[in-house]
Amino acid sequence: xxxxxxxxxxxxxxxxxxxxxxxxxxxxxxxxxxxxxxxxxxxxxxxxxxxxxxxxxxxxxxxxxxxxxxxxxxxxxxxxxxxxxxxxxxxxxxxxxxxxxxxxxxxxxxxxxxxxxxxxxxxxxxxxxxxxxxxxxxxxxxxxxxxxxxxxxxxxxxxxxxxxxxxxxxxxxxxxxxxxxxxxxxxxxxxxxxxxxxxxxxxxxxxxxxxxxxxxxxxxxxxxxxxxxxxxxxxxxxxxxxxxxxxxxxxxxxxxxxxxxxxxxxxxxxxxxxxxxxxxxxxxxxxxxxxxxxxxxxxxxxxxxxxxxxxxxxxxxxxxxxxxxxxxxxxxxxxxxxxxxxxxxxxxxxxxxxxxxxxxxxxxxxxxxxxxxxxxxxxxxxxxxxxxxxxxxxxxxxxxxxxxxxxxxxxxxxxxxxxxxxxxxxxxxxxxxxxxxxxxxxxxxxxxxxxxxxxxxxxxxxxxxxxxxxxxxxxxxxxxxxxxxxxxxxxxxxxxxxxxxxxxxxxxxxxxxxxxxxx
Amino acid sequence: xxxxxxxxxxxxxxxxxxxxxxxxxxxxxxxxxxxxxxxxxxxxxxxxxxxxxxxxxxxxxxxxxxxxxxxxxxxxxxxxxxxxxxxxxxxxxxxxxxxxxxxxxxxxxxxxxxxxxxxxxxxxxxxxxxxxxxxxxxxxxxxxxxxxxxxxxxxxxxxxxxxxxxxxxxxxxxxxxxxxxxxxxxxxxxxxxxxxxxxxxxxxxxxxxxxxxxxxxxxxxxxx
Numbered sequence: 001x002x003x004x005x006x007x008x009x010x011x012x013x014x015x016x017x018x019x020x021x022x023x024x025x026x027x028x029x030x031x032x033x034x035x036x037x038x039x040x041x042x043x044x045x046x047x048x049x050x051x052x053x054x055x056x057x058x059x060x061x062x063x064x065x066x067x068x069x070x071x072x073x074x075x076x077x078x079x080x081x082x083x084x085x086x087x088x089x090x091x092x093x094x095x096x097x098x099x100x101x102x103x104x105x106x107x108x109x110x111x112x113x114x115x116x117x118x119x120x121x122x123x124x125x126x127x128x129x130x131x132x133x134x135x136x137x138x139x140x141x142x143x144x145x146x147x148x149x150x151x152x153x154x155x156x157x158x159x160x161x162x163x164x165x166x167x168x169x170x171x172x173x174x175x176x177x178x179x180x181x182x183x184x185x186x187x188x189x190x191x192x193x194x195x196x197x198x199x200x201x202x203x204x205x206x207x208x209x210x211x212x213x214x215x216x217x218x219x220x221x222x223x224x225x226x227x228x229x230x231x232x233x234x235x236x237x238x239x240x241x242x243x244x245x246x247x248x249x250x251x252x253x254x255x256x257x258x259x260x261x262x263x264x265x266x267x268x269x270x271x272x273x274x275x276x277x278x279x280x281x282x283x284x285x286x287x288x289x290x291x292x293x294x295x296x297x298x299x300x301x302x303x304x305x306x307x308x309x310x311x312x313x314x315x316x317x318x319x320x321x322x323x324x325x326x327x328x329x330x331x332x333x334x335x336x337x338x339x340x341x342x343x344x345x346x347x348x349x350x351x352x353x354x355x356x357x358x359x360x361x362x363x364x365x366x367x368x369x370x371x372x373x374x375x376x377x378x379x380x381x382x383x384x385x386x387x388x389x390x391x392x393x394x395x396x397x398x399x400x401x402x403x404x405x406x407x408x409x410x411x412x413x414x415x416x417x418x419x420x421x422x423x424x425x426x427x428x429x430x431x432x433x434x435x436x437x438x439x440x441x442x443x444x445x446x447x448x449x450x451x452x453x454x455x456x457x458x459x460x461x462x463x464x465x466x467x468x469x470x471x472x473x474x475x476x477x478x479x480x481x482x483x484x485x486x487x488x489x490x491x492x493x494x495x496x497x498x499x500x501x502x503x504x505x506x507x508x509x510x511x512x513x514x515x516x517x518x519x
Numbered sequence: 520x521x522x523x524x525x526x527x528x529x530x531x532x533x534x535x536x537x538x539x540x541x542x543x544x545x546x547x548x549x550x551x552x553x554x555x556x557x558x559x560x561x562x563x564x565x566x567x568x569x570x571x572x573x574x575x576x577x578x579x580x581x582x583x584x585x586x587x588x589x590x591x592x593x594x595x596x597x598x599x600x601x602x603x604x605x606x607x608x609x610x611x612x613x614x615x616x617x618x619x620x621x622x623x624x625x626x627x628x629x630x631x632x633x634x635x636x637x638x639x640x641x642x643x644x645x646x647x648x649x650x651x652x653x654x655x656x657x658x659x660x661x662x663x664x665x666x667x668x669x670x671x672x673x674x675x676x677x678x679x680x681x682x683x684x685x686x687x688x689x690x691x692x693x694x695x696x697x698x699x700x701x702x703x704x705x706x707x708x709x710x711x712x713x714x715x716x717x718x719x720x721x722x723x724x725x726x727x728x729x730x731x732x733x734x735x736x737x738x739x740x741x742x743x
Binding site for chain 1: 529531532535536538539542599620621622623624625690703706707735736
């Protein structure tokens with residue numbers, strides 16, 4: 001479990017750190033190269049040592065043969081005593097000459113008869129088992145020197161050695177075999193030392209490579225990391241951030257093109273902002289500038305309207321139409337101005353504690369006449385007691401008025417359900433109708449400016465098309481949300497959820513967002 | 520017949536306003552620029568001033584401040600700007616009320632009538648609030664025996680609060696009782712006037728003792 005977790009953490013770290021990965025790869029690759037190199041070196045050194053030793057051993061064997069011949073040179077005729085003495089001298093003689101202090105000698109009689117007469121002397125530590133029958137057969141088959149690698153044991157330690165064998169004839173043609181064992185203890189030691197040095201050297205080299213590649217990668221990764229960090233800042237809106245440009249290498253090029261990109265991005269954003277500000281100001285200015293002539297027209301229209309009884313029928317009707325359209329124009333301009341104020345972020349809400357039931361009640365009261373005229377029954381379900389919440393009451397009333405007007409207009413005479421509910425942190429109002437509803441693409445545009453659910457439908461209330469756009473801004477101003485769900489011909493449900501107080505997060509809405517099945 | 524001064528630079532609007540006001544039974548005098556406003560005011564001594572904020576010559580805020588130095592005449596701002604800052608600055612300069620363009624003549628007339636309506640006749644009493652004394656008949660206000668000059672609206676606001684000490688009035692209630700609004704209006708109207716009132720009667724505006732704010736509810740007259 002723990003190991004798994006550590007592994008996972010390490011893997012995560014490995015994946016997330018470019019530098020760690022680069023370092024790991026460098027170390028792994030150079031490690032493999034070093035191992036290969038060390039292997040080759042160690043093999044060729046070992047081989048060289050072995051060959052040298054073999055050559056040396058063979059050379060010495062010749063000398064040994066020569067020495068043995070000298071031992072027997074004094075032996076003449078059939079003097080058995082002299083011969084036996086000479087045979088006995090072979091081993092000590094050979095043990096003492098040459099450079100190999102650790103040479104072992106065996107002088108073995110190859111004949112079959114009279115073995116008492118012909119002794120087979122050997123060095124005390126010569127293990128005759130080394131001379132295998134196969135090797136012996138090879139020696140007997142040739143006049144030349146035969147050699148073979150064997151393992152001998154010395155001080156309980158197995159070390160490689162060279163076994164050299166040669167036929168020898170003592171005077172009177174008695175066949176003998178001379179075996180010499182040259183141990184390779186020193187070579188073994190040397191090879192061991194070389195190998196240890198290689199391993200140690202390899203490790204040190206690896207560490208140095210690791211260290212240097214750490215330095216190099218951090219030197220290379222740092223600008224990349226800086227770039228990542230700076231781009232995070234820029235993404236977060238801190239458009240003045242730039243990368244430092246040092247030198248003229250590829251990293252400097254990266255930094256300068258990054259900066260260049262950031263510059264043009266900033267320029268574009270600035271332009272867009274300027275354009276957006278200009279547009280907002282234009283809308284605001286237009287709205288303002290329209291107000292004075294509109295007031296004049298409105299006052300005039302009002303006056304004519306108040307005097308309409310004195311006019312002939314056509315003039316009277318004209319005065320009435322002008323009067324009603326003035327109101328619509330007025331409302332449109334007011335909404336436009338409100339939206340432009342939101343766009344310019346110039347809205348300052350005034351929060352006070354109110355009872356949501358009360359706000360809903362007064363909204364219902366003001367809409368009742370319209371509902372009656374449409375024959376729509378308003379089905380109200382509110383909790384008992386007060387539903388306290390901190391709101392800018394004018395804006396909430398505006399939202400409710402919008403939602404109720406929309407619902408009644410689109411309900412096709414079916415009842416509209418209004419619910420209020422609260423929980424610890426939030427207050428919600430939902431307005432659900434069972435009218436024409438909206439399909440998904442219409443739903444996605446419901447809060448768009450000047451969008452209407454069905455352009456072919458008669459406009460009965462003369463809404464401005466900005467109502468829901470303003471409502472959603474109003475809701476967001478309160479840190480609340482205004483959501484909608486709908487289905488074609490089943491109806492629509494709008495739900496406003498607001499935090500109870502402006503200093504708390506509102507969490508879950510206490511009401512469902514769902515259209516309901518027909519009763 | 521009440522005489523209304525219209526200070527408005529747009530000729531057509533000024534003329535339409537005149538028609539509207541005359542048809543509602545008011546006498547009208549006019550000023551087309553900011554610089555004309557004060558001389559016309561002094562010549563005609565109107566009962567109420569309708570003041571456009573954006574004027575050539577001298578702007579509405581300055582005119583308001585100048586008028587307030589010598590007169591408590593009711594001033595109603597006519598503003599094209601629903602820009603809050605302008606409205607607040609106008610109120611702070613001494614305007615009693617405001618009407619946002621475009622307005623209906625009925626609304627304007629009802630605002631004018633509300634401002635011109637005399638206070639309800641009450642029994643002659645002296646209402647005391649700390650060091651302040653209000654004479655309900657002469658509308659004189661004394662602070663530690665010295666006369667304090669309040670506009671009629673400020674007097675009405677103070678009288679409303681002081682008649683029911685320690686009773687909390689919501690901003691909406693004050694809009695209804697003092698400004699005689701029958702529909703929703705901007706509650707900042709109340710805030711600004713409470714500030715103006717405090718600046719005239721409180722020792723320390725930042726630490727009011729007479730007109731107290733009840734957070735989340737509204738205002739009440741001091742702890743006496």
